[in-house]
Amino acid sequence: MSKANLLDRRQVVSALLADRKDVVAIGGLGASTNDMCAAGDHARNFYLWGGMGGAAMIGLGLALAQPKLPVLVITGDGEMLMGMGSLATIGLQMPPNLSIAVLDNEAYGETGGQTSHTSAAADLVGIAKSCGIADSQAVTTMAEVEAFAKAVHDVSAGPRFANVKIDSASLERILPSRDGTYILNRIRGDLGFQPI
Amino acid sequence: MHARADAADTAPNWPDDIFATLQRFDVRQVPYVPDAGHSRLIQCVLDSSTMRGIPLTTEEEGVALLAGAWAGGQRGVLLMQSSGVGNCINMLSLIPILRFPFLTLVTMRGEWGEFNPWQVPMGSTTQGVFELSGVKVLRASNAAEVPAVLEAAAAQAYNALTPTAVLLSQRLIGAKVFTK
Numbered sequence: 001m002s003k004a005n006l007l008d009r010r011q012v013v014s015a016l017l018a019d020r021k022d023v024v025a026i027g028g029l030g031a032s033t034n035d036m037c038a039a040g041d042h043a044r045n046f047y048l049w050g051g052m053g054g055a056a057m058i059g060l061g062l063a064l065a066q067p068k069l070p071v072l073v074i075t076g077d078g079e080m081l082m083g084m085g086s087l088a089t090i091g092l093q094m095p096p097n098l099s100i101a102v103l104d105n106e107a108y109g110e111t112g113g114q115t116s117h118t119s120a121a122a123d124l125v126g127i128a129k130s131c132g133i134a135d136s137q138a139v140t141t142m143a144e145v146e147a148f149a150k151a152v153h154d155v156s157a158g159p160r161f162a163n164v165k166i167d168s169a170s171l172e173r174i175l176p177s178r179d180g181t182y183i184l185n186r187i188r189g190d191l192g193f194q195p196i
Numbered sequence: 197m198h199a200r201a202d203a204a205d206t207a208p209n210w211p212d213d214i215f216a217t218l219q220r221f222d223v224r225q226v227p228y229v230p231d232a233g234h235s236r237l238i239q240c241v242l243d244s245s246t247m248r249g250i251p252l253t254t255e256e257e258g259v260a261l262l263a264g265a266w267a268g269g270q271r272g273v274l275l276m277q278s279s280g281v282g283n284c285i286n287m288l289s290l291i292p293i294l295r296f297p298f299l300t301l302v303t304m305r306g307e308w309g310e311f312n313p314w315q316v317p318m319g320s321t322t323q324g325v326f327e328l329s330g331v332k333v334l335r336a337s338n339a340a341e342v343p344a345v346l347e348a349a350a351a352q353a354y355n356a357l358t359p360t361a362v363l364l365s366q367r368l369i370g371a372k373v374f375t376k
Binding site: 024026046050051052053054055057058059060061062063064065066069083085086088089092093180181183184187188191193196 | 224225248250251252253254256257258259260261262263264265266267268269270272286287289290293294295296355357
């Protein structure tokens with residue numbers, strides 16, 4: 001059961017994207033991508049339905065290609081754990097316009113709620129920090145979420161990382177498009193790129 | 197250690213040919229896991245003002261990176277050795293799903309005069325893994341054919357969105373030999 005002091009994932013993602021302006025947002029495989037859709041479909045939403053462990057790297061590729069655009073990766077603890085090495089890769093590149101928010105419910109919610117490594121051992125904030133992402137923080141309040149959402153727009157001071165402790169409640173699924181080509185080309189179109 | 201290659205002990209020029217082709221195709225992001233066979237090309241990339249070399253901790257990171265790069269309007273190429281191809285398998289599923297240009301240059305181990313048996317299983321399945329994953333495979337076995345193979349690979353990857361891997365054969369690179 002969810003603990004009283006943990007944040008609601010939908011409220012967190014809504015706050016992260018409330019005043020998004022030109023942000024490109026990448027939603028990691030799992031509930032995070034649904035949360036992004038629940039906050040409102042958007043041409044700059046990169047919904048992932050697969051490629052587990054790849055969300056942060058997609059964010060890095062985008063951030064390097066578009067250094068003036070704020071790029072925000074929103075993913076879960078299980079997805080981030082699978083791509084843990086990418087934090088070291090990002091720590092080496094130091095893209096100032098990349099932000100990563102992990103929704104950490106300490107469980108694999110999509111597969112039956114099995115506990116993840118963050119429940120007892122793995123400290124993702126410590127990992128991000130020790131990979132060179134100095135601006136890495138543990139987030140436990142909505143005020144901190146809102147401050148992080150504001151910081152995302154500063155494309156000169158990243159990369160930044162936030163691990164947000166959320167409750168493990170299973171919510172109604174709000175499903176975004178599953179058509180990857182549509183999703184990707186919609187982003188490209190919104191950024192002004194023509195089809196090949 | 198010495199190399200068992202066809203060529204003499206002079207520095208090979210084929211990495212420069214590859215670099216020139218990548219430049220011509222406006223490749224901007226070059227994720228890589230280092231390999232001795234790629235060392236000269238990696239150095240060219242790191243010295244370049246238009247390309248960004250991006251060291252990875254594991255090869256699958258590079259597949260995801262190239263998807264993001266394309267979303268942001270840039271082309272990339274993934275450099276790895278054959279043992280890294282297996283690390284990519286699930287992430288290769290992004291390519292047909294998202295339809296972004298995918299080109300990878302793979303230095304081969306586990307073939308032509310290989311001394312290390314541990315390289316042989318993955319080296320033997322590299323081409324099959326790509327083909328099962330929907331990636332077309334081209335091969336360069338000697339320095340003379342590198343420019344034409346690279347040109348064809350880059351053209352079909354970037355112009356026709358045909359996912360393509362170029363296998364740079366161990367015969368071209370020279371087999372590592374640590375034994376006497």
